Amino acid sequence: MGVVKLFATEGSLFCARIQWALKLKGVEYEFILEDLANKSPLLLKYNPIYKKVPVLVHGDNVVLESLVILEYIEDTWKEHPLLPRDPYDRATARFWAKFNDEKLVLQVWTACTGEGEAQEKAKESALESLALVEKQIEGKKFFGGEQIGYLDLVLGWMPHWISAIEEAGGNKIPEAEMFPSLHQWGQNIIHTPLIEECIPAKEELVPYLRFMIGYIRSSSANKP
Structure with missing residues (x-):
């Protein structure tokens, strides 16, 4: 192929x-x-x-x-289907994936790396978004059901990357116990062997994120 x-x-x-x-x-x-x-x-x-x-x-x-x-x-590749077969469930997974990429990632990033009023607003928005995602995973092992699916892959950054972004940016979002279902899901996914082997070590990830923070700030400062 x-x-x-x-x-x-x-x-x-x-x-x-x-x-x-x-x-x-x-x-x-x-x-x-x-x-x-x-x-x-x-x-x-x-x-x-x-x-x-x-x-x-x-x-x-x-x-x-x-x-x-x-x-x-x-x-x-048809092995291990990622998206549900039901059209509504597929549409729902795509909606939350878009929500993650267009809202949640940016909110968490700004909440951890921003400054002043923008940082505070982003922190509030991030908590609201995490609460919405929490409701989607309640009572489930994975967003995809009993096996990892499309939305698990899209949201799979949260249990490892959020703490690294917090460390790199110097600001924290409240602890995981605010979102117990998300926390348990995070443990389920990051301890899945195929997932775990592709997660970068924290000591390598934090410097990379610090570089990205500087890179983004520099790019923004150079815009006309």
Whole structure:
């Protein structure tokens, strides 16, 4: 079916979800580590619009954006289905995935790395969003039911990355006991062997996140 290559960084939560999906599906792939401070010519060739990771190359096909890549993986390799069969359940999973990428990640990031009033507002918003997600996982082992599914992969950054972002940014979001169902789900997912082996060590992740904080701040300061 063609060679599979993943252009990624080891600290990116968006790249981690792709690694997890490929491993759950049993797909062999080449991991190509990118340096975001010195992007490779191949990355710029494959993703000339956004110039970022992850990028999945499958034979002659180049697939961009992590949620799109997840759906491509789901449609291409049938082992270990990620999305539910029921159309409504599939739509619901996609909704919460979009909610995560467009709201929750940014809220947590700003709550941990921001300053002043913006940081306080983001913290409040992040707590509201986490409470909404908490309701979705109550009484379940995984969002996908008894096995890890699409939404588990999308939200799987939370149990490891939030504490690392807190450490890198210097601000904390209240402890996990506020959200007991999310906390238990987090333990279930990060201790799944296929997931655990792709989680970067905290001592490597925190410096990466500090670099990203500086990179984003520098990019924002240079905008006209």
